[in-house]
Structures are given as C-alpha cells and as structure tokens.
Amino acid sequence: MPKQVDYEARRLRIADAVCALIARSGMEAVSLRDVAAEADVSMGAVQRCFRTKEEMLLFALEHISRRVGERAEERIAATSAPQAASTLLTHTLSELALLDEESRTQAHVWLAFVGHAPAGERLAAVLRDTYAKLHDLVEWLIRYGQDTEEIPQHLDPAHEAHSLLAVADGLTVHVVAGYHSPETALAVLQRQVDRLLR
Amino acid sequence: MPKQVDYEARRLRIADAVCALIARSGMEAVSLRDVAAEADVSMGAVQRCFRTKEEMLLFALEHISRRVGERAEERIAATSAPQAASTLLTHTLSELALLDEESRTQAHVWLAFVGHAPAGERLAAVLRDTYAKLHDLVEWLIRYGQDTEEIPQHLDPAHEAHSLLAVADGLTVHVVAGYHSPETALAVLQRQVDRLLR
DNA sequence: CACTTTCCGATGCACTTGCATCATATCCCT
C-alpha cells in the first residue's frame, strides 16, 4: 500500500488558514497561494484536498459553523446542573454572538460569508440550516426556563427565540463594525434576557 | 474654460453600478471593468472619477449609508402628524432593517461592507458613525413615545434604542442569509416594539 | 531491497486584475 495521509486533518488545517486570512484582510484577499502559505503547505496539497476554491470556502464555512454550534452546546454541558436557566441563556447567547476576543475571528468570517450568501446558493444553504439549529437550541433553553418557572408560561418559546437570535446576530454585526465594544454588547444581551423573566 | 462634466452625477451612477454588482455576485466580483460596463461608461471615466478602487468602494458605501438614513427620516416626515409613536417606530425600524424587496440590494451591500470592516479602517469608520446616527434617530423616537405616554417613563431610551437596533440588524442578516422571510422578520420586529408599550 | 501506488510541489498557462499612458475628441470662452 502506498503513502497515506490524514486528509481530514489537513483539510481542517487549511480551513483554519482560510479563516485567519478572511479575518485579517477580507474574503477577496483569499487566494490559493496565500492559503497554502498560511497553512504552511504547498499549493499542490491544497489543490489535492479541494477540487476547487469554492469547495474550499464552503468547507471552511461548514467548519466554523460546526465549531460555533459545538462551543455553545459545550458551554451548556459544562455548566453544573443546578444553574439558573436565565444565566444559562445569557451564556449561550453571548457565545453565539461571538463577542469575546477569541471568537472575533469567527465573527468576521461568519459575516464575510453572509455577505456572499447571494452569490453562492450552497453557501446560503449552510447558513440557513446553521441558523435553524441555533434557533432550536435557544428555543429549548427557553422551554427549560419555563419548566423551572423562571420564565412565564404565556410566552411563546419559538417567538422569543427568534427575537433573541436576532439580537445576538445584530450585536455581532455591531461589534465587528466597531460600533459596540463586546462589553456593551453583552450588557444589551443581558437586559434582553432579563426582560423574559417577569 | 474647457469641457465640463457633472462629476457628482457620474459618481452616483457609478456607485449604483457598484452596489448592483455587489448585490448580484458579491464584493470580490467587483472589478473596474465590470463596474464601467454596468454603469455604461468607459473604464477611463471611472478612473477619472475615483483615483483608486478603494476610494470608489468607500464612496459607494457612503452613498448607501446616506440613502438609508434619508429614507428613514423621509418616512418619518411623510407620516402625518397625529400618528401613534409605536407605529412610527415600527415603520422606521423596518425601513432600517432593509426588509422589503427593493431594499434587498442595499442590505446585501451593507453586509458585504461589514464583512470587510476589519480590512479597511476608513470603511469601518463610516459604518461606525452611520450606526451612531441611526441610534440617535431611534432614541429620539422612543423619547417621543414617552412624551405621548405610550412608552413607560422608566425605560432608558438609549438602552432600548440599542436593543431595537440590534434586532433590526440581526433580522437584516437573517433575511439576507435566507433564514427568514421579510414577513417573518417584520413580525419579530413588531413584537419587539410592542413589548415597549406596557 | 525493490516495487507499486499514492502524494507532492514546482512550473506552465490562459486569463483577469488595478493602474498608467497618450493620442484624440470634446467643449467653453474670447
């Protein structure tokens, strides 16, 4: 049997390089050569991993979508059981809003892709169902809050989830655009969650 | 005196072409040649109007920022005087969220620029103070609502304006990404405004 | 150690990019 290589690992490595480049200098600055250099592999390797540039970008998007989702669930799981539903909600949403410094990169990348949604249908599809998943997550948290009686029964979890997701994404935009600091954004988010509690 | 040309008009024409191109196929698809073709002028004309491509993009961004702001104020002014503050708020916000079909182009362009904010400082500056202006507008509307006693006095107009703006921008993202229909988004916005009224 | 099979990375290629150049056409003022 011939030489074998861990393609998946390399793909991930390349995806990270793509994200770094996008975050640093925008999406149009992403060229195969630059990606190869950033990932510290040869251009040939990149071409072997992805048949086309678009495929590469798509994979990068799926990659960060997955990471965002995972981190959110992880944060929920990590919270020790007897936690107030409201703080759970706040934490999760602030994770989704990509506010902290380390998530900044992901926020840039995410918005760059949103900006390209009209251009690529497959890309838009990934965005769509990532949002659907996140919505379900938030809705579930709200129901949980209703079970613990922190959140009034008369509120519609699906509706409230839509609002909260919108606020979170709006804040992402505002932070990336430099209009809000992460702290301010967090405060806005907090107030929005608190409003559910009465 | 020699030949004279209405540069401002041409610049606007070119800016519109830029926006159309961005909305149709993303920001990286914008080349001087394509812009010239779309605006139906020669490439030389484009180069005379803007010294560099970046300058052209910046102008285009300022252009649509101005248009969004103007349309919002226009909608307020057009509303006959004895209008409920709440409907005024809803109308203005839905305008800002760029929900309707005709604003779709502007929404795409706007988000494309947000995606490039990290890359260009001057660009980010425009975004920042456009948001500042919009915030002031919304805050003013909320105060007006408090004057007419539709909105409780104990609410902080600045804070509420932040929340509402965030929701509006979040919905813009969701609509552009194809996750929400404009109608759904409008409903979310409506509910968010209604919540202020008690 | 050879050998087969997979992988690599340099190079080539056709094309596009943003910007500079310049002869020509265009217009206003005297």
Added chain:
DNA sequence: AGGGATATGATGCAAGTGCATCGGAAAGTG
C-alpha cells in the same frame, strides 16, 4: 471661429489569479 484646456477611452503593462500538468519523492508491502 478658433484656441486652449480638459475629458475620454483604447491600449499597455506588470502582477496576481485559479487551475492543469508532470517528473520525481515518499511510504507501506512483498
């Protein structure tokens, strides 16, 4: 009408683009 300033658009150019190609390096098996 004509002179002189200005705008114009075709063309040139170097750099960069995505993708295709291919000789040879590398690795697991006999």
